[in-house]
Amino acid sequence: MFLFFGWLLVLGGVFRSLSYALAGPYTNLLTSLGMGRLPDYSQRLETNGIVIYFTLSVILAVLLVALLEWLVLYVIKDMRSR
Numbered sequence: 001m002f003l004f005f006g007w008l009l010v011l012g013g014v015f016r017s018l019s020y021a022l023a024g025p026y027t028n029l030l031t032s033l034g035m036g037r038l039p040d041y042s043q044r045l046e047t048n049g050i051v052i053y054f055t056l057s058v059i060l061a062v063l064l065v066a067l068l069e070w071l072v073l074y075v076i077k078d079m080r081s082r
Helices: 002-032 041-081
Strands: none
Touching: 002 041
16 A cells, blocks of 8 residues: 555656646747736746646546556456456
8 A cells, every 4th residue: 555655656746847847838838829817927837837737647546546446347357257
């Protein structure tokens, strides 16, 4: 169980740096299209970084739940076949 939470922390840290690396170009694109609503560029950059981080976290959570469900079904199927 601790290993699972350790991996979640590692992936969360990776997603945090990845999301802030993606936030710069994403914010520049939105600014060039005139779609930025916040007046300050740093506020837009921070907000976009947070949005990208939570989006990646949600995708990871869905994938982990699907993997866990698949593993449980695999174990149940394996136990029934014995």
